[in-house]
Amino acid sequence: MPNIDFDLTIGDIKIPNPLVLASIAGVTNSSFAISRSVGLAMLGGYNLDEATIAAAKELVKKGRSEFAYDEPMPVIKNELGVMKSTAIIAGVNARSTTLEPLIEIAELVHQKEGILELNAHCRQPEMEAVGAGQCLTQNPTKLSEWIYEIKQTDVPLSVKVRAGVVDDIELAKTIDKAGADAIHLDTMDFGPTLVKKIRDATTLKIIANNSVVDYNSAHKMFSKGADYVSIARAAMASDAVLQGILAEVKSYQEMVGWYNAPKHICAGGDLRGLTFCCMPVKDCPLHYVLKRAGITKEEYVRVKESFNGTKLSEGSNTCFGSMVWCCKITRPCPWRDSYLQDLSFSDVEYMQLKKQLAEALLSSRNLE
């Protein structure tokens, strides 16, 4: 299969494909990561300060695997060096009770062109007792300050969180406003529905996690707005699951040109699905969704028509006289398809223009 460009970045780092290896303490080091078919591997979680190192040692005594190094920085530096010679981008999942070691690691990760991941996710009582992991989400002021300070180093930053601990939408908005680049969302029992809510409420890149075990479960996350899916348990025994998902995602991207294309709005799609909606003339969910997004009908029409300078302007015999109003390529339509054929306008090119139109529509949202 040719090299497929997924057009993916976190901060200024290009990520080769939308599969992410999620951290598994004591397991996901560089030698494990390079044996897995992913674009980004979150190494760690590493414990950076005295309190988290001590907590990790307590966990080891209880039989849990941990990276409990007395001096984590040289180990992480070495791991980043190993990853640099591979095609996989390295992420560093880090726990700390204080900001200083996070700034130190951020500078190192930035220098090595990786991604830093602030761990606001771990829920072992030993970690929470010292103030690390998921309890960070219960202190939005501290979380915002840490994100802001870490971003002063210019490191691309993901924040790993677990759904259902606090108000997930407010949490995601806090992370977005503080300046993080991505949210790594362990969706727990809330699944793709929560991904959609966060896609609609923020500008964050979304790494969707939990129970992705095959292409079907990955596709559900993608079609609700995930930019990436991450996998931990299903990647432990072998690379087979990752290889299978990657092959299917590549093939979908090659055929359709938009591997995480949304569903239509009337089928429960996220706001990117507005790109496939008609003129606002019918009694349909479009009106309600525009209102929820804070986009006026006039603005919606203006953004759609701003694409009339592109090949989407063709299609005078389609329902509304141009393909800016046409639906997703996977929904058959003889009128649209006859124009695509006559113009030698490929399915991929059509969907990539629809993707650009979705991005323009999202920028006209009103995010308070």
Ligand SMILES: Cc1cc2nc3c(=O)[nH]c(=O)nc-3n(C[C@H](O)[C@H](O)[C@H](O)COP(=O)(O)O)c2cc1C
């Ligand atoms: C044994 C084990 C260790 C884990 N260690 C970490 C960790 O250090 N940091 C972290 O952010 N998540 C950690 N996780 C959570 C996973 O990254 C992931 O969020 C969770 O397992 C759900 O994804 P899955 O359904 O693909 O396994 C760990 C999970 C397991 C099973």
